Amino acid sequence: MHDLEGTLALEIKKEMADRYFGFRKMIEEDSQQYSRHLREAYRQLENEVGFDLIRLYILLGRESLIHDFFRLTGMRDQVFLDPYLLSSPTIRQRLFKGQLIHGLTRRSRFRHLFFDLYDRLRAGVATYTATLRRLVEEGKTIAAEIDEFHRNNDLGTMMGFLRRLDGGAMQEEGPMVGGLSPQRDSALAGKMRLATPIGAETLLPAIPDLPAVHTCRGRLQELVDTAFTVQGKPEVRDYTR
Secondary structure (H helix, E strand, C coil), rough: CHHHHHHHHHHHHHHHHHHHHHHHHHHHHHHHHHHHHHHHHHHHHHHHHHHHHHHHHHHHHHHHHHHHHHHHCCCCCCCCCCCHHHCCHHHHHHCCCCCCCCCCCCHHHHHHHHHHHHHHHHHHHHHHHCCCCHHHHHHHHHHHHHHHHHHHHHHHHHHHHHHHHHHCCCCCCCCCCCHHHHHHHHHHHHCCCCCCCCCCHHHHHCCCCCCCHHHHHHHHHHHHHHHHCCCCCCCHHHHHC
């Protein structure tokens, strides 16, 4: 009889452990995948938004004109804005190398380059925003999974049940055992608790969709022409060499 009880207790403990660690492993894998998605989203932000945004900053040349650009487009944060980028010829050459330049005059080439970059930036922002929305939902889903996991798998209760299966306080004796075991269970439960992932909206910047060119072309062109004049009417072909 004693052997039968021991066998049943062992099977129950194994089933509990398999269930607990099986669900836990699934959530940990989801969390690792979420972390990978966050890193990929940041690379997307750099490649599809950041570089073109910096190119536009360089064309505008002055922070005052860049802030005018923010007001025209509704951008709230100074994403990727660093005064050093505006004055470094090395960075300018690297960023503009290979960019398509077209137009008959210096002014038209400057304008065309600006609006080509703006259109590409607008598309990049839209793609990045869609990615960010998906990541926000992914993070919320994992947080809900973790919540449900802890509600259905109270480690302290499970440990108490396992001790009872073993015939009392794990064969321990003494007046302090009953008081110490719950404390140990609580400490273990705290150490084993799954961390809720930080939301994507906290880790990654939200960038508002840029207005279509046709809704603000006149004001943007005034801004571009001012930048062109202030910078001494540069030849943008020189930027790409």
